Amino acid sequence: MxxxxxxxxxxxxxxxxxxxxxxxxxxxxxxxxxxxxxxxxxxxxxxxxxxxxxxxxxxxxxxxxxxxxxxxxxxxxxxxxxxxxxxxxxxxxxxxxxxxxxxxxxxxxxxxxxxxxxxxxxxxxxxxxxxxxxxxxxxxxxxxxxxxxxxxxxxxxxxxxxxxxxxxxxxxxxxxxxxxxxxxxxxxxxxxxxxxxxxxxxxxxxxxxxxxxxxxxxxxxxxxxxxxxxxxxxxxxxxxxxxxxxxxxxxxxxxxxxxxxxxxxxxxxxxxxxxxxxxxxxGLSFALRETLYGLDAIAAILSPGGDRLFDAMEGLMLARPQQWRSHYAGTPDEQRVLRHFSYSDRIRYYWPEPEAVAAVAALEQKLAGRTIPPTLLSQYLPRLAERVADGLVDATPKSLAIEAVRDxxxxxxxxxxxxx
Known part of the structure; x- marks a missing residue:
């Protein structure tokens, strides 16, 4: 060895x-x-x-x-x-x-x-x-x-x-x-x-x-x-x-x-x-978050009115601001955008929290057993849509997120x- x-x-x-x-x-x-x-x-x-x-x-x-x-x-x-x-x-x-x-x-x-x-x-x-x-x-x-x-x-x-x-x-x-x-x-x-x-x-x-x-x-x-x-x-x-x-x-x-x-x-x-x-x-957890949020948007179209991953993460970060407050300045609207979409990806500190784990599991459950229309994949996850169509990647949240990180x-x- x-x-x-x-x-x-x-x-x-x-x-x-x-x-x-x-x-x-x-x-x-x-x-x-x-x-x-x-x-x-x-x-x-x-x-x-x-x-x-x-x-x-x-x-x-x-x-x-x-x-x-x-x-x-x-x-x-x-x-x-x-x-x-x-x-x-x-x-x-x-x-x-x-x-x-x-x-x-x-x-x-x-x-x-x-x-x-x-x-x-x-x-x-x-x-x-x-x-x-x-x-x-x-x-x-x-x-x-x-x-x-x-x-x-x-x-x-x-x-x-x-x-x-x-x-x-x-x-x-x-x-x-x-x-x-x-x-x-x-x-x-x-x-x-x-x-x-x-x-x-x-x-x-x-x-x-x-x-x-x-x-x-x-x-x-x-x-x-x-x-x-x-x-x-x-x-x-x-x-x-x-x-x-x-x-x-x-x-x-x-x-x-x-x-x-x-x-x-x-x-x-x-x-x-x-x-x-x-x-x-x-940069890796940013790619994972992009994919989860794309799937969150797809789930909201397929099943309108349900809880959103975005909203769950926003509520969690507002309730426990220690990991982002000293990093993100600006107006409340500017801070909201940074909380979710900044390259510094302070949201990564929140994925281990029980509320975040539960929200991701809920997203997985929403999409379990459903065929995601290729048009929605093309709209929200265009880099992965062709691989799903070719059978190279399963259209499940975990598989898609791992593939995005591997990219x-x-x-x-x-x-x-x-x-x-």
Whole structure:
């Protein structure tokens, strides 16, 4: 069985990079789509959970790392993908969920989280200690960030020695999308990359020397991001100096966050330029939501007067605004549109809620046993209508949603230059 380190070492070849799609989602249908895609490609499914989604206290999904692992493995068994072709990753692991606490209290929780991830068999960990905790500045110095990350690595090594690869670096787009205009984006400065690498090497060699040899990637800002209604497309010429720093960092690659909504050519250029780990999350759940809302419109035509999925989600988000209120500004009408249709897709936080699960199940029930007229599929789900007509996809909500997510993943697969 190929080790996680060997898989990621293969990303950097002698003359070219090979890419891998990092799927950052806890939605079972999105995960199932990623596993189906890996099965079709003949490669590895890299499925990652974030510190806020999944942690030892349950996160916003209610899942602990072992629960998330069991979910992924059960879905892999269902689609017929061998478990040894699944790599589990943890994203932004650090004190962020507890940053309102004093630093040591927050780090104690972060250490417990990393331990729970390592015990559950997660073998790719992005360590992110960039955020200030109570009484600290919002942005911390490199030495503090690196020292805390090394402590997390040491805890993972104590639990699962030699099993894990690590990603360092914290100059990343805002998780889940920007809340401001994108005209300010500047790729990470080459000198900042070299300094971050040097500071982390010193910290790791002191606190977790065995882990340093398995640091396989660094997170940087190559100039990609998405806002509520626009996307900053990768321009390789703007990031040329940043990309060139990899010549001075043997064995390392860059990890690109927030690659959602990038066109295929931009994704290919990211891989070619040294950013072969392509993280995507909101772009996948956006495709799932588009499909569910298309089916919601179809169901309303076939059975007028019933409850609508849109209305159920609107009521849920208004009742519990914590996940969107600080992200969506504007008038009440503008906020309503953003709640459902923003690229940042804050609605994804609500799909695990019991009310949302029940609303989706009700939509499935409305359409169960009914033949959806091809004219309605053409109207509301035109990209999928022909495949339904050809018998390639079943006209059920789950099948259509998974196919829509796979359409996004196929673009990533086309950019990755061969499965790992």
């Amino acid at each position: 190929q080790t996680t380190f060997a898989r990621f070492a293969a990303l950097r070849g002698e003359t070219a990079f090979r890419g891998v799609t990092s799927v950052c989602s806890a939605h079972p249908w999105v995960i199932e789509a990623a596993l189906e895609q890996a099965k079709a490609d003949g490669g590895t499914a890299l499925i990652e959970a974030t510190c806020n989604q999944v942690n030892q206290e349950g996160g916003y999904t209610g899942l602990r790392p072992a629960d998330f692992r069991d979910l992924v493995w059960s879905l892999a068994d269902r689609v017929g993908l061998a478990r040894d072709r699944v790599v589990l990753g943890g994203d932004h692991l650090g004190p962020n969920p507890w940053k309102s606490l004093p630093a040591e209290a927050a780090m104690d929780r972060a250490l417990a989280m990393v331990e729970s991830y390592a015990r559950a068999g997660f073998t790719k960990l992005h360590l992110d200690c960039s955020m200030g905790c109570a009484g600290e500045p919002a942005a911390l110095g490199d030495s503090v960030v690196a020292g805390r990350a090394a402590r997390l690595a040491a805890r993972a090594e104590a639990v699962a020695p030699g099993a894990t690869v690590y990603v360092i670096g914290t100059e990343v787009p805002t998780p889940g999308g920007a809340t401001e205009g994108l005209d300010h984006l500047v790729p990470t400065a080459p000198e900042a990359v070299l300094e971050t690498h040097a500071v982390h090497e010193r910290a790791f060699r002191e606190a977790a020397p065995s882990a340093w040899e398995r640091v396989i990637a660094m997170v940087v800002q190559p100039g990609v991001e998405f806002g509520h209604e626009d996307v900053a497309i990768f321009r390789p010429e703007a990031a040329a100096a940043l990309s060139a720093t990899l010549r001075r960092l043997p064995g390392l690659v860059f990890e690109a966050h927030s690659t959602d909504y990038q066109p295929g050519q931009a994704l290919r250029e990211l891989v070619r330029s040294g950013y072969p780990i392509l993280k995507v999350g909101p 996004v993943l196929r673009v990533y697969a086309g950019a990755c230059n061969g499965a790992i």
